[in-house]
Amino acid sequence: MSFSLARFFAVLAKEFIQMRRDRVTFGMMIGLPIVQLLLFGFIINSDARHMPTLIELGDNGPLVRAIISGMQISEYFDIQGDVTGVDSGEQALRDSSAAFVVVFPRDFERDIMRGLNPTLLVTADASDPSAVGGAVGALSGIVTRAMAETFSGPLAQLAPSPPPFDVAVHKLYNPEGRTSTNIVPGLLAIILSMTLVMMTAVAIVKETERGTMEMLIATPVRPFEVMLGKILPYVFVGYVQTVVFLLAGLTLFGVPFEGSWWAFFVGFNLFIVVNLALGFLISAAARSQMQAMQLSLFTILPSVLLSGFLFPFAAMPGWAQILGSVVPATHFLRVVRTVMLKGGGMGDIAGELWALLVILVVISAIAMLRYRQTLD
C-alpha cells in the first residue's frame, strides 16, 4: 500500500485533460492575470493628479496669477473655472464637480504687503484622503515659489526667506516614485494566491460534488496520490502565470529586476506550495464548489488589504500587522519587492522564507487533520 507513481501519473494526466477541455477556466488562468496586470499596472496610482479645481477670485494681481499658473504646472490641479460665493463652491464639492475650491480673498496682495497675514482658503473634498493628499502637500511649495518670483526688487523683503538648512532626500529603489514599480511585483503575489488557492480548492471539491470522489475512494488509489496528482497541474499553472507576469512586468512596465534570481525562485516556489496547501485546506472544509469559492474569496481580501499590497504595512495598527503577518501574501510580497526592486538576495529574504515555512507547516497540519480518507 505504498505510493504508486503509476496511479499518481494517471491522476495527473486526467487532470491535465480536464483542464484542457474546460476552456473558460483555462483562459481565465492564463488570460485573466494578463488583463489584471495591464489594468491595475496602469490604473493604480497613489499619487493622485489632475484634481478638478475651482477658483474664487477676490483679487487678480500678479501674485495670484503666479500662484494659479504654478498650480496648473504642478499637474495636481486642473483649474476648471471661476466660482463666486461660498454656496456655489460648496455645491461644487458636494456634487463632485470639483475636488478643490481655492478662495483668494479680496485685496489678498495688498494685505500681504501691509503685513496683515491674509488667509488663502483651500476647501478640499477630503472624503478620499489619498485623492487630496498629494495636491495639498504640493500647494505650500507652489505658493512659496510664486511669492519668490513675484516679490522681487523693492518688495524682496516680502518674499519668504530660505530655511537655514537643506533637507536632502534620497529616494532609493524607485526614484521616480512610480506606483507601477511598486504595484506590479505586488500584483504577482495577489494573482498567484487568487488563482492557486481557488483552483486547488475547487478542483478537489468538484470531485466530491460530482460524485466522482466516491468512485475514486472505492478504487485502491491512495489519498496522497490523488492529492498530489490534482495539485501539481496548478503548480504548472503558477509557473506559467509567473513567466507571463515577469515578461510583461519587465518589458511593458519597465520594472527592474535587481536581485538574485535564485532567491526569487526559492521564495516563489515556497509561496506556491503554501497557496496549494491553503487551497487544499479549503477543499477539505468546503462541501460544495460554491463554498470553496466563497472561502477562497475570504483569503483573497486579506491578501490585498493586509499584506501591504495597497497600503503601507508599517502604517497599519499593531494588531492589524499581526493579522497581516499570518497572510502568506505579505511575506511573498516582501520577497518580490526586496529581490526585484532592492536587489536583495537569499540573506535579505531569509526572514520571510522562514515565516512562509511556518505558515506552510501550520496549514498543512490542519489540512491533514481535516482530510477524509473515507466518506465519513
Place this chain on the structure above:
Amino acid sequence: MSGDKVIDVRGLTKKFGDKTVVDHFDIAVPRGAIYGFLGPNGSGKTTTIRMICGLLTPDEGEGTCLGFDVRREAGKIKERVGYMTQKFSYYEDLSIRENLDFVARMYRLDRRRQRVDAALADLGLADRQKQLAGSLSGGWKQRLALAACLLHEPDLLLLDEPTAGVDPKARRDFWDEIRRLSARGVTVLVSTHYMDEAVQCDFITYIAYGRKLIDGPSAEIPAMVGLVTYRVSGPDISALEAALRQEDGVEQVARFGAVLHVSGTDRAKLDSVVARYRKRGTHEWVEKTSELEEAFIYLMTGARDNFARDAA
C-alpha cells in the same frame, strides 16, 4: 474466509450526528449469490454498502468482506470489489476510453490496452470510444459504469440502485449480464426499488429505518411476510378495487391487468371480508399462494419514504 461467505458482517451501525442511519445490521452473503437489498429511500442501503466496501467506517459492528476485516483492511477489499454508485460517478468531461483507461490505471492492471479494448468491444462502444461520457444517455452511462467496475475482474460486485432511470430493455440486458457474472462465481449485492429486479435475486434482505426487517432466500420471503392473498376476477374491476381499499383487513390491493390480488396479514379479518364479497356473486375469488410480487409490494408500500419520519 468464514465458511464460504463473501460478506459476513454483524452489528454494523452508523450514526450521522444524532441520527442512526444503520442500526445493528447483519448480513451473510454466500459466494456466487445475487443478494437483493430492498428498502425505501433513506433506509440506509447506500450507507450499508459503503461500510461493506470500506468507504465508511462503521461506528459499531465488525465482520469481513472477501475475508478481509471491514474496519482494518479496507485497502485490500477495494482491490477485489467492484462498486457501482447510485449516481454516475465517472468523468463526464473525459471520453469513454479515457474513463476506462483511468480506472484501469487506478487498479494498476496489466495489459491495460487489451483490457480497455475488450471492454469497449463488449460494450459495443468501440467506434464511439472518443465520445465524452457526459454525452451518453442514461442507459449507456450505466453500461459504461458497469464495464468500468468490472475491468479489474472483481470477486464481489456492489451495485447501488444500478438501474434507476434506465429503460426496461436496457434493464433486462443489464440483468442478463449480472446473471452471467453470477454464474461465473461473482457475488453480487444489489440494492433496488424494482420488483422485476427483486425477483431475479437469490436472496433478499429488507431494511427500513436502518434496521433489517426480513432476510432470507427469495422463495421463503412471502412466507416470512405472512401474507394471505386472494385472486379476484370479474366485471368492473376498478370499482371493486376502490371498494376493497376501504375494507378493514385488506392491507393491499394490487392490480395485475384484469385481476386483483387482495392481501392481508390477518387471515380471519381478510376471510370475513372475502366472505361478504363472495355472497354478492359478482366476482370470482380464489385463494392463491402469496408470491414474491405481493410480498414486495407489501414491503415497499408499508414503510414509506424513511426521510418522511424526520420531517414529521
